[in-house]
Amino acid sequence: MSKTVVVIIPTYNEQANIVPVVRELARVFRQIKSFNFHILFVDDNSPDGSAKVISTEIKRHAHIRLLSNKRKGGLGHAYKKGMRYAIQKLHADIIVQFDGDLSHDPNKLPAMLDKIEGGSDMVLGSRYMRGGGIPPHWPPHRKFLSIVGNLFIRLVMFNFKVHDWTTGYRVITKELVEKILPVLRHSAFNGYTWQIGFLVKSIQAGFKVDEVPFVFKDRTEGHSKLGPEYIFNTVRYIMKVRIEEILRNRLVKFALTGGTGAVIQLVTLELYRNFAPFQLAFFLAIETAILSNFTLSNLWTFSDRKLKLAQVPAKFLTFNLTSGGSILIQQLIAFLGEKYIGLLPLFTLPIINFKVDTGTMYAVAGIFMGMFWNFFAYSKIIWKAKTK
Ligand SMILES: Nc1nc2c(ncn2[C@@H]2O[C@H](COP(=O)(O)OP(=O)(O)O)[C@@H](O)[C@H]2O)c(=O)[nH]1
Ligand SMILES: [Mg+2]
Incomplete structure (x- = not known):
């Protein structure tokens, strides 16, 4: 049995374009x-x-x-409704997003469908x-x-890999649409953010996205409904998506946790010095930072391997030991450097007049090695992945 393709065309004030678009597609x-x-067609009661x-x-x-909405609900809203209808009522296997103003070249459809038949989930x-x-x-400014x-x-x-993130011309399998539609339920995707949102979520979900080139044609009838808020919304959306992606990265979380710990150590040291002798204040500040690192690591960096309450005391003790290990590594590097290379002046940073010598380098190297050690200890000892 041959597959069913449903070409969805959202329309808002496209009266003069309907007949030519049907003629061109039918051809x-x-x-x-x-x-x-x-x-x-999904029309929003076009005036x-x-x-x-x-x-x-x-x-x-x-x-x-024809599906009719009572009032203008936005491009994404129209596609959501159209896609649901196409799958449930028309038993679509493949869905095409197509503008009603003939900006999209229908002659490219065969090549796009070929790629779907070749195993792509979405062809732009x-x-x-x-x-x-x-x-x-x-x-020029528009170009x-x-x-x-x-x-x-x-x-x-x-x-x-993707060249055109905002194109509205897309051929999509039913399987992809069924997965992604629920993800875009939120009304934030009812407007033009639909396009970038749909593509981003599809790629994140691991679907295979391919492209076929086409030359965009300006509409000859009617007006574009694209407003200036579109650019702002799209930029805001991709920034949000990327920051979320970056913060999901364990190494980034680890670095931020460590950075927070360093700041906490400096601030609490000043605080404790008010009522404790320096040595004790120094030790307490380190311990406070360790407590912060442990808590943040457990609740955030390694939240997917969160410790059970009963494990916490023993693990916290180990955490103290491995943190001590990192300090030991720093001191060892400083000691070896000084002994075998020596403390030699290198250069002075202008403006702040900071003298850099090999000792500075040993400290930097020590901090880095200490961080490597810490990450190893966190991920392989304290928050060890469970082997199944
Ligand atoms: N149903 C519906 N269609 C819309 C809406 N906004 C835009 N469209 C349609 O979506 C398609 C693309 O819109 P258009 O204004 O041409 O955007 P542009 O090509 O990016 O300038 C056209 O067929 C429009 O009629 C809307 O709110 N509801
Ligand atoms: Mg258009």
């Missing part, structure tokens, strides 16, 4: 015999009467449907790769924003 559908095609034109088209063609129609493009007559904007996203996401 391409006729060339591909191996799929059942449907067109599903220009788009729905009326769609209804006339439904009488002239088979396989066209991409403007920013060889063979793709944006309208040559765009004014700049479009190209640099996408470059910026690629840089922030640190993913250079």
Whole structure:
């Protein structure tokens, strides 16, 4: 049995574009015999009467449907509704996101569907790769924003495999849609943030994303609904996603935990000196930092391997010993350096007039080696992964 493809077209004031878009898609559908095609319009009660034109088209063609919303709910809202309907009512195997203004080249559909048949989960129609493009007559500032904007996203996401993160032309398998739809339930994805959100979540979930180049065509009828808040929302979204990704990294958490410990040690040392002799204050400050490191590591850095309450006393004791080990490593390096290389002046940092000698280097090396040791001790001894 051949697979069912549902092309979803959200419309808001696209009255003059409906007939040509149906004609163009129908022409391409006729060339591909191996799929059942449907067109599903999702209209938000467009004031220009788009729905009326769609209804006339439904009488002239088979396989066209219309979903109507009472009021404008945004692009993402329209796609959510359309995708659910396409899967549940039209039994879609493959879903296509397609703009109603003929900006997307329907002739690229066969190549995109081929890639889906070849095992991709999502195929993007991409403007920013060889063979793709944006309208040559765009004014320079619009070209700049479009190209640099996408470059910026690629840089922030640190993913250079995807060339066009914001394209609205996409062919997607039902399996991917079923996984990602619930993830984007939140109303933050009801507008244009839908596009970047959908792609980011799909990549994070490990789906295979591919691209086919196409040349974006400017609409000849109607107006774009894209507002300036779109740029702001997209940038805010990718920054948020990246910071979350970075903070999920254990090494980053470890470094932040250690940094917090160092600050706590310095601050509490000043505090304890008010009522304790220096040696005791020094020791107490170290112990406070150790307590902070232990707590943060257990609740955050290694929260996936959190200790049971009964384990805490013994593990805390071990933690003290391994932390002592790190101090020992620092002193050993300083001792060996001084003994075999010596304390030689290197240079002076201008402005702050800080003299750097080999002793500074031994301290830096010691701190680094101590950190290596600590991370080893944390992950292999104290918060050892359970072997199954
Ligand atoms: N149903 C619905 N469609 C929308 C909404 N906003 C935009 N669209 C449609 O989404 C598609 C892309 O929008 P467009 O304004 O062309 O965005 P641009 O191509 O990025 O400038 C068009 O078919 C619009 O009619 C909305 O709030 N609801
Ligand atoms: Mg458009």
